Amino acid sequence: MSTESANNGSRWLPRLMGALLLLMGLALLAGGIKLSQLGGSLYYLIAGIGFALSGxxxxxxxxIALGLYGLVLLASTVWALLEVGLDWWQLVPRLAIWFAIGVVLLLPWARRPLIGPASKANTALLSVAVVASGACAVASQFTHPGEVFGELGRESSEMASAxxxxxxxxxxxxxxxxHGDRYSPLRQITPQNAYRLEEAWRIRTGDLPTENDPVELTNQNxxxxxxxxxxxCTAHSRLLALDPDTGAEIWRYDPQVKSPVGTFKGFAHMTCRGVSYYDENRYVSRDGSPAPKITDAGQAVAQACPRRLYLPTADARLIAINADNGKVCEGFANQGVIDLTTGIGPFTAGGYYSTSPAAVTRDLVIIGGHVTDNESTNEPSGVIRAYDVHDGHLVWNWDSNNPDDTKPLAPGKQYSRNSANMWSIASVDEDLGMIYLPLGNQTPDQWGADRTPGAEKYSAGVVALDLATGKARWNYQFTHHDLWDMDVGSQPTLVHLKTDDGVKPAIIVPTKQGSLYVLDRRDGTPIVPIREIPTPQGAVKGDHTSPTQARSDLNLLGPELTEQAMWGATPFDQMLCRIQFRELRYEGQYTPPSEQGSLIYPGNVGVFNWGSVSVDPVRQLLFTSPNYMAFVSKMVPREQVAEGSKRESETSGVQPNTGAPYAVTMHPFMSPLGVPCQAPAWGYVAAIDLFTNKVVWKHKNGTTRDSTPVPIGLPVGVPSMGGSIVTAGGVGFLSGTLDQYLRAYDVNNGKELWSARLPAGGQATPMTYTGKDGKQYVLVTAGGHGSLGTKMGDYIIAYKLAE
Known part of the structure; x- marks a missing residue:
């Protein structure tokens, strides 16, 4: 081979890198011009010029290309440090590609073909830049932005569970x-032995998604x-009784749910979070009081079905089932069934039913219902109804549009339309004689001009009703004139708190907006201060905003978003996210929805959702898994709504809002590459000391293993959908992260003690119990979540300590 041919062959690498840098630089330059016009960072414009010239x-x-590239890389490193400091995950899109190219350019095969003065200054400058950026990467491995390290340091507070x-x-x-505390007094599993947990058994329910099911079919049981x-219970409302030691099926009940249109595809979602249990002997054995008063019809049910389960179904029934054998309790209501559509009026298929278990008391079974968000201004009532727990007759009903009239609805009449609903789980204090309702808002979520006085008073808050009469004893609204879908999705937690003023019966209400409201559950007065903060103004034409919103001093709010907080897998989609950020309306939390498009943060999935929190009443410790995901909400004037536009789910796609002057589009705030536009972490585990109301510890939780095309488990901290539990043994459990794991944590310091790979998404709250063998088990439903995109399945899995 001639010398000329050899030289030509050796020049391909710098030419290839030059072409690549030219294209990359031009892309940054184009985007940088756009970003600078929006008032954003000038870095991308300047760097684009520098990288293009290097190319x-x-x-x-x-x-000289080496020296120029080194100069731009060094400047990029300084800029990155000024923007985000030594935050590894934020440095990655800013520096990783440029560092890698710098390393390649230092290779002999890239340097030797280059011509020009023989000075070593160019290579030295590039070497310094590569070393500097590499050193930042190494140093960032020893920092933990956003995390809190600490330890509770106590096993007991001299308090007992109430x-x-x-x-x-x-x-x-x-x-x-x-009381909804998700606390178990079991203590066999401890931080010292949790590593010995192993699978005890697993079963498959046989209830898998079909082509006739909605996208948002979920297994949250x-x-x-x-x-x-x-x-x-399963997503299709099937009920199974299992042996706790082996998982063997004892009996099964299938209610044969049906859709009025022959398919469930049009349902907003389909799930069964749980069933409710009633034992005729419970109250007598619990406190020695006489048994509840029972009608003759109820007495027959009590004798035939002394232990009952109440199953809510996806076709809006509540069915009483004999817990011993799985047979319907025929004497209850109408052949064992309450038709929850009675008095509700017309609704679209799947537009009304209960996704959550009813609350059961000495005398009552109390239930609310799901109402489809953003479908129209004429949706079913959000009425909460109390039925006699024995014979199923209606005892009282509470409707936020007609709150003072709680006597049973007369036959043939209808409840008010479009009132605030309770789709989540209520909590009960029978000693105080109250039930605590976490209320949603009046749909449509982002359009509030048509809200009723009842909705403006009660929605997006908690209401305490008198168990005997259904009358409201007190209420506290957390989001005024809610335009952000800040439903209270979390079950309130009832706990006795030790305060400077003595022990108080408290209710803790976690909310989507990140505040944990702590109230005296006797009268609703705040135990932890709540401040009314000024909020951004300027709703769409015809609507208005509240001048202030309630924020608890106990909250897990993250910092407000900035352009610097934008992220991406590469500098290019990060730049596009910064452009999107600048194009959207964002003035902080409670930025009103707009025609321009508004950035909603926290988004409508919320910091806390239906998974709620768990509370150890003895340690006075709250254990939770907050999420941080932004959403984009854009109001679309009715005349601009494209014909045939369809929603993807209640939290994504075009939401019709029929009857309102605006439809709305919603979607997560994502980069073109499908990663969040805001920097991680997006999910944590955390603990709060309820003595001091301070975060004891807070750690990133979960990996990207099941969220990216390449199954690499990057520990960025991912969102979680599902609740936690905590035990007297000092161990907490959580399975709801987007990666498929059940994890155990030391509740004193947050250390991950153990994890088990699940065969499908674990978007459900685990539970724990003692088997007939005297062993403590931890059990989880692993069936996936359709709209979150986790793997679907039909598993129930139990774990216990290895012998």
């Missing part, structure tokens, strides 16, 4: 008790353990 010089085989008594090894209600059995 041109490399194509021309000029050695929740209703039950055997330690049982889980009798969705939140274990009607938390099974019960009571009456010597486990009880679990």
């Amino acid at each position: 041109i010089l490399l194509l021309a085989q000029r050695r 929740a209703p008594a039950m055997p330690d090894g049982e889980w009798q209600a969705y939140g274990r008790t009607e 938390t099974p019960l353990k009571v009456n010597g059995m486990l009880y679990a």
Whole structure:
């Protein structure tokens, strides 16, 4: 081979790098011009010029290209440090590609073909820049932005659980008790032995998604353990009784749910979070009081079905089932069934039913219902109804549009349309005689001009009703004139708190907006201060905003978003995210929806959602998994709505808002490459000391293993959908992260103690119980979440300590 041929062959690498840098530089330049016109950072424009010139010089085989590239890389490193400091995940899109190119340019095969003065200054400058950016990457491995490290340092607070008594090894209600604390007094599993947990058994329910199901088919069930059995429901409302030691099926009940249009595809979502349990002997054995008053019809039910389960179905029924054998309790209501559509009026298929378990008390079974968000201004009532727990007759009803008239609705009449609803789980304090309702808002979510006085008073807050009469005893609204879908999705947690003024019966209400409101549950007065803060103004034409919003001093709000907080997998989609940020309206939390498009943060999935929190009443510790994801909300004038536009789910796509002057489009704030536009972490685990109301510890939680095309588990901290539990043994459990794991944590310091890979998404709240063998089990439903995109399945899996 001739010398000329060899030289030509060796020049391909700098030419290739030159062409690549020229294209990259031009892309940055184009985007940088756009960003600068919007008032954003000038970095991309300047860097684009620098990288493009470096590319041109490399194509021309000029050695000075190395020095120029080194200068731009060094300047980029300084800029990145000034913007985000030593935050590894924020440095990656700013420097990773440029660092890698710098390393390649230092290779002999890239340097030797270059021509120009033989000075080593160019290579030295590039070397310094590469070393500097590499050193930043190394140093950032030892920092933990956004995390809090600490330890509770106490095993007991001299407080005891005020929740209703039950055997330690049982889980009798969705939140274990009607107080919704998700706390178990079991202590076999500890931080010292949790590593020994292993799978005890798994079963498959056989309930898998079909082509007739909606996108948002989810498996959010938390099974019960009571009456010597486990009880679990599936997305299609099937109910299974299982042996707690082996998972063997004891009986199964299938209500054969039906859609009025023959398919469930049009349903906004389809799930069953749980069932409710009632035992005729419970109250007598619990406090020695006489049994509840029962009608003759109820007495027959009590004798035939002394232990009952109440199953809500996706076709709006509430069915009473004998917990012993799975047979319908025929004497209850109408052949064992309450038709929840009675008095509701017309609605689209899937537009009304209960996704959550009813609350059960001595005398009542109390239930709300899901109403489809943003469908129209004429949706079904959000009425909450209390039925006799024995014979199923209607005892009272509470409708936020008609709150003072709680006597049972007369036959043939209808409840008010479009009132605020309760789609989540209520909590009950039978000693105080109150039920606490977490209320949603009046749909449409982003259009409030048509809100009723009742909605303006009660929606997006908590309401305490008198158990005997259904009358409101007190209420506290957390979001005034809600335009952001800030439904209270979390079950309130009832706990006795030790304060400077003595022990107080408290209610803790976690909310989507990141505040945890702590009130005296006797009268609704704040225990932790709540301040009314000024908020951005300027709603769309015809609507208005509240001048202030309620913010609790106890909150897990993240910092407000800035252009510097924008992220991406590369500098290019990060730049596009910065452009999007500048184009959207954003003035902080509670920025009103707009025709321009508004950035909503926290987004409508919320910091806290239906998973709520768990509270250890003995340690006075709150354990939780907050999320931080922004959404984009854009109001679309009715005349601009494209014909045939369809929603993807209640939180994505075009939402019709029929009857309002605007439709709305909503979607997560994502880069063109499908990663969030805001920097991680997007999900944490955290603990709060309820003595001091301070965060004890807070750590990133979860990996990208199941969220990217390449299954690499980057520990960025991912969102979680599902609740946590905490035990007297000092171990908390959580399974709702987007990666498919059940994890155990030391609640004193947040250390991850153990994890188990799940065969499908674990977007449900785990539970724990004692088996017939005397062993403590931890159980989780792993069935996936359709709209979150986690793997679907039909698994129930139990774990216990290895022998």
